Amino acid sequence: xxxxxxxxxxxxxxxxxxxxxxxxxxxxxxxxxxxxxxxxxxxxxxxxxxxxxxxxxxxxxxxxxxxxxxxxxxxxxxxxxxxxxxxxxxxxxxxxxxxxxxxxxxxxxxxxxxxxxxxxxxxxxxxxxxxxxxxxxxxxxxxxxxxxxxxxxxxxxxxxxxxxxxxxxxxxxxxxxxxxxxxxxxxxxxxxxxxxxxxxxxxxxxxxxxxxxxxxxxxxxxxxxxxxxxxxxxxxxxxxxxxxxxxxxxxxxxxxxxxxxxxxxxxxxxxxxxxxxxxxxxxxxxxxxxxxxxxxxxxxxxxxxxxxxxxxxxxxxxxxxxxxxxxxxxxxxxxxxxxxxxxxxxxxxxxxxxxxxxxxxxxxxxxxxxxxxxxxxxxxxxxxxxxxxxxxxxxxxxxxxxxxxxxxxxxxxxxxxxxxxxxxxxxxxxxxxxxxxxxxxxxxxxxxxxxxxxxxxxxxxxxxxxxxxxxxxxxxxxxxxxxxxxxxxxxxxxxxxxxxxxxxxxxxxxxxxxxxxxxxxxxxxxxxxxxxxxxxxxxxxxxxxxxxxxxxxxxxxxxxxxxxxxxxxxxxxxxxxxxxxxxxxxxxxxxxxxxxxxxxxxxxxxxxxxxxxxxxxxxxxxxxxxxxxxxxxxxxxxxxxxxxxxxx
RNA sequence: GCCGGUAUAGCUCAGCUGGUAGAGCAACUGAUUUGUAAUCAGUGGGUCGGGGGUUCAAGUCCCUCUGCCGGCACCA
Numbered sequence: 001x002x003x004x005x006x007x008x009x010x011x012x013x014x015x016x017x018x019x020x021x022x023x024x025x026x027x028x029x030x031x032x033x034x035x036x037x038x039x040x041x042x043x044x045x046x047x048x049x050x051x052x053x054x055x056x057x058x059x060x061x062x063x064x065x066x067x068x069x070x071x072x073x074x075x076x077x078x079x080x081x082x083x084x085x086x087x088x089x090x091x092x093x094x095x096x097x098x099x100x101x102x103x104x105x106x107x108x109x110x111x112x113x114x115x116x117x118x119x120x121x122x123x124x125x126x127x128x129x130x131x132x133x134x135x136x137x138x139x140x141x142x143x144x145x146x147x148x149x150x151x152x153x154x155x156x157x158x159x160x161x162x163x164x165x166x167x168x169x170x171x172x173x174x175x176x177x178x179x180x181x182x183x184x185x186x187x188x189x190x191x192x193x194x195x196x197x198x199x200x201x202x203x204x205x206x207x208x209x210x211x212x213x214x215x216x217x218x219x220x221x222x223x224x225x226x227x228x229x230x231x232x233x234x235x236x237x238x239x240x241x242x243x244x245x246x247x248x249x250x251x252x253x254x255x256x257x258x259x260x261x262x263x264x265x266x267x268x269x270x271x272x273x274x275x276x277x278x279x280x281x282x283x284x285x286x287x288x289x290x291x292x293x294x295x296x297x298x299x300x301x302x303x304x305x306x307x308x309x310x311x312x313x314x315x316x317x318x319x320x321x322x323x324x325x326x327x328x329x330x331x332x333x334x335x336x337x338x339x340x341x342x343x344x345x346x347x348x349x350x351x352x353x354x355x356x357x358x359x360x361x362x363x364x365x366x367x368x369x370x371x372x373x374x375x376x377x378x379x380x381x382x383x384x385x386x387x388x389x390x391x392x393x394x395x396x397x398x399x400x401x402x403x404x405x406x407x408x409x410x411x412x413x414x415x416x417x418x419x420x421x422x423x424x425x426x427x428x429x430x431x432x433x434x435x436x437x438x439x440x441x442x443x444x445x446x447x448x449x450x451x452x453x454x455x456x457x458x459x460x461x462x463x464x465x466x467x468x469x470x471x472x473x474x475x476x477x478x479x480x481x482x483x484x485x486x487x488x489x490x491x492x493x494x495x496x497x498x499x500x501x502x503x504x505x506x507x508x509x510x511x512x513x514x515x516x517x518x519x520x521x522x523x524x525x526x527x528x529x530x531x532x533x534x535x536x537x538x539x540x541x542x543x544x545x546x547x548x549x550x551x552x553x554x555x556x557x558x559x560x561x562x563x564x565x566x567x568x569x570x571x572x573x574x575x576x577x578x579x580x581x582x583x584x585x586x587x588x589x590x591x592x593x594x595x596x597x598x599x600x601x602x603x604x605x606x607x608x609x610x611x612x613x614x615x616x617x618x619x620x621x622x623x624x625x626x627x628x629x630x631x632x633x634x635x636x637x638x639x640x641x642x643x644x645x646x647x648x
Numbered sequence: 649g650c651c652g653g654u655a656u657a658g659c660u661c662a663g664c665u666g667g668u669a670g671a672g673c674a675a676c677u678g679a680u681u682u683g684u685a686a687u688c689a690g691u692g693g694g695u696c697g698g699g700g701g702u703u704c705a706a707g708u709c710c711c712u713c714u715g716c717c718g719g720c721a722c723c724a
Contacts, residue, residue, distance in 0.1 A: 106719095114652060206719030207651025214721055218651050221719070249716095253659080262697075262715045320723085376649050376722060377715090384724090391724065468723095477724090489724060526724040558681050585681075593685035607683055619684060626684065 006059045023049035026061045036063045038073050039187045048187030050139050077189045078200050078226045079105040084180035085126035096158040104225035108208050115220055120202040134193030135178030141171045159183050199233045200226035246483035248536040249382040255599050266380045266387030273549035278528055280547055284644050285392050292413050294366040294394055299346030305336045311345040312438045316471045320373045343369035347395045348503040356507040362402050366394035389527040396520040407454035414491050414524045420645040427479040428460055431468035438472050439498040447495040448474045472498040483537040490526035541599040545641040550600050552579040555591040557607035564611045575639040
């Protein structure tokens with residue numbers, strides 16, 4: 001038997017027989033390590049304790065102290081334990097896949113009857129039994145034909161399909177948790193007793209298509225979360241409770257920002273407070289755009305289908321458009337129009353008016369464009385995903401050579417705005433060609449290459465999002481997250497060689513000939529609706545002072561203060577601060593509580609003392625202590641705070 | 649759009665196996681002039697999401713439509 005050399009993290013190397021497993025290595029170090037070990041890293045790969053090592057390697061033995069490996073194994077083994085529990089309770093359930101997720105795992109099942117919320121408790125109890133039984137985990141590599149035959153015999157068609165999808169040269173691993181067996185790439189724990197039985201919770205059931213394919217039957221997905229110990233689980237559940245308090249749908253009501261109702265699903269009724277946030281943000285964006293070299297335009301809402309046919313939307317996007325049929329009495333046929341789902345075709349119409357010269361490029365055309373899209377009902381989500389919304393949209397008409405410069409310029413532009421609005425970090429995703437698309441592969445090659453090069457040149461790190469581009473071109477997505485960590489695309493930059501062609505946009509070049517411009521579709525906020533939703537959740541309703549709808553409430557302690565309070569409010573309003581008086585016959589405690597719940601950033605309390613001394617007592621949201629300040633001082637302080645960051 | 653859940657007063661929720669609606673907060677009225685997260689008392693308010701059905705009787709059971717919630721799919 002040949003020997004191999006295994007090098008430990010401390011640099012020491014030892015000889016072992018070839019085919020030694022990490023379990024044996026751990027055992028050889030100490031019996032307690034042998035027991036505590038959960039997995040290993042072999043040349044950086046996460047390695048099951050039972051997998052043999054055939055050649056010299058770097059090795060590290062992992063225990064529950066190693067956070068990353070421990071969590072992966074805990075979640076992955078819980079997935080198997082849950083699947084086992086489900087099949088023990090309902091033997092006719094077919095198993096599919098059960099991967100680890102960010103905070104836990106899910107497992108998709110095929111079963112006639114739906115899982116009920118009550119079933120989750122039963123499954124949890126059974127899972128705890130399996131953990132308590134300390135079922136050993138064992139593994140074998142099987143021959144492909146044997147594995148397929150095995151699952152065909154068991155009546156597990158999804159597993160057969162999975163095996164068929166495994167690459168030819170990859171091993172087909174079988175795992176057993178006690179008697180229960182599953183196809184799995186591993187690694188896994190030594191036995192189920194290593195799982196923390198008090199640190200997991202089943203979170204719910206939902207539907208999910210097999211391999212995300214809508215043409216396949218829908219499976220039932222049971223989701224769970226798991227952590228290293230009970231405290232970590234409790235911390236996560238607390239986090240979820242706190243996140244629920246930051247939910248923009250809840251804060252929207254509590255802060256009286258907006259509402260939505262059944263008669264207009266996916267559309268927002270903005271209340272005065274919410275509209276104040278919206279218009280403040282819009283004013284800010286308008287100043288930014290002017291400074292950034294954009295011209296602002298405005299285009300029609302209802303546009304004849306002919307334009308959508310020309311742009312390609314009729315073909316590629318029709319099911320997402322609100323169609324408007326107008327029945328004119330004397331017309332030969334019905335006029336068919338559509339509410340615009342995007343602004344781009346209209347912007348090209350403006351570009352096409354009169355001759356454009358290469359000297360006009362880049363032409364940056366912006367619009368706060370109201371769009372309507374018939375989004376699938378299941379996609380609607382508060383004001384984050386709606387059917388009627390306004391984009392801070394712009395199209396940059398430029399030459400191919402200008403793409404890189406414009407992209408870099410845009411990324412700087414966006415980053416500065418996000419910073420102003422309180423977002424320090426954001427994700428960037430690069431989405432390339434989707435299956436359903438316009439334009440030739442040549443054009444796509446060119447677009448993807450140009451955008452990628454420009455992004456790299458701008459020093460922007462991005463992750464690849466394969467096949468997620470728009471139908472007319474690749475895109476960069478600037479992604480922000482909501483209170484519970486869901487990603488939302490806000491900003492975007494999309495290269496488009498297709499639309500200028502389809503709508504015949506041209507400019508006269510230096511050579512006197514006609515040329516085709518490139519269009520860059522871009523948005524910073526994405527839509528005001530979504531962005532304000534994110535803004536609310538990001539700040540937990542405590543919007544930056546300059547954006548807060550009600551910035552100051554001046555509250556009376558005694559009614560003799562009313563006249564002075566009116567004066568204070570008038571002074572503040574004159575200084576450009578959104579201030580109002582609260583003269584109700586209520587205790588100051590009551591008023592403080594109510595305005596704190598309403599997320600008013602500053603409460604000024606006025607009693608006898610303040611009237612006499614011409615001062616105010618300042619209480620800031622989230623702070624317990626108060627401070628007495630002269631009227632003149634607070635007016636100048638708050639005037640400065642009310643100024644939007646670009647005007648400082 | 650799909651799977652599951654859900655819909656009771658402005659808000660948060662109660663209403664057991666069917667017998668014709670209740671609480672707290674809010675609102676309104678009155679008292680209280682109050683010092684930093686809920687002052688006290690009284691009053692009003694619901695065709696139980698819409699439609700249909702079963703039944704002597706439906707908030708409760710069934711069907712259906714709609715909205716909402718969680719995922720999937722789709723996407724700013």
